Amino acid sequence: MDIGSALLLSTWLVAALLAVSRGAEWGWLSSRVLTLALLAVGCGVWWWRHGSVSRSPLIDTALLRMPAVAAANVVALLIGAAMYALLAVLPPYVQTAAASGYGLGASVTRCGLLLLPMAVTTFGAGLVMAPLASRFGDRAAVAFGGLVSALGLLVLSLWIGSVEAIVVASFLTGFGSGLAYAALASMVVQAVPAAQTAVVAAVNANPECSAEPSARLWLRASFPRGRRLRRGRPSRHIGSRS
CATH class of the missing domain: 1.10.287 (Helix Hairpins)
Structure with a gap:
């Protein structure tokens, strides 16, 4: 060793x-x-x-330079960052008292129930990935998962004040990220020799672990501490100057 x-x-x-x-x-x-x-x-x-x-x-660095492995690591980081950003923003927003000008004033239990579809569909997506990938290919499954996750985030950004929209966004984001992660693992395993599958699978898990701090970095840059917002509500364009 x-x-x-x-x-x-x-x-x-x-x-x-x-x-x-x-x-x-x-x-x-x-x-x-x-x-x-x-x-x-x-x-x-x-x-x-x-x-x-x-x-x-x-770890053989030649494996990491392979296009399939390198692309899978980048995609895993991006999808994970989007998912963790949602998990970091949504619970505080949902539990914020409505009297503050935004938020739903939900309890911790209700907040967990709103996010339950994400956990269920993430697990379920792994079960349906194999038949989808066998018919359309791993790359198509990854792309489809990314699009579904993006659709969930779009729904949330447009109708964040709606409980129904939060449930739909949780459902779509969980399914999309679960499908993409399962397909990514299959893609990198098939791209390398059989003796190296354990190595690339372990390496592919690192971007997933790095996604959470990456999401926190992006959120802290987008929502500076101490910034006051008009009328107690989040501005529609965080980066714009008023």
Whole structure:
């Protein structure tokens, strides 16, 4: 086992995730965040070069350069970031008292029930992925899942004040992300030699784990702390200046 490669991989992953998840709290230009960023970049480059020349690398970097594997990792990160962004925004919004000018004033239990369709359809999508992929192919299943997730987010953005729209968005987003993730796993496994399937499957899980801090980073950039909104309601265009 290549212990050096394992140490380098774990170091740059932990440093990068810690910098992204704590950047808003510590300050993006603080010494801690900049040190973690430099550590992540340095160890990441070292790990990549080490894996390229090692006779028995922990992860063969040639596999990561394969178009199917690289595309699957990028898609997994994007779909995961969209799903976690929804999970980060929707519960606080639903539980906000209606007297504040927005929100539904729902209890924690009701909020959980509104998100229940996402959990159910994410599980169910994995069951229907195989017949869909066998007929139309893994790539088509990934694209269809991404479109369904995007449709769910569109419904939520247009009718966020409606309980019915929240349920529909939860249903569509859960089904789309579940279908896409299941198809992505099948796609990367079929793209590599049989002896490397466990490695690429594990690597493909990393973008999914990185999606949550990436979503938090995007949300914190879109909704700066301390910004006052007109009439107590979220502005329609967060990035615009009034």
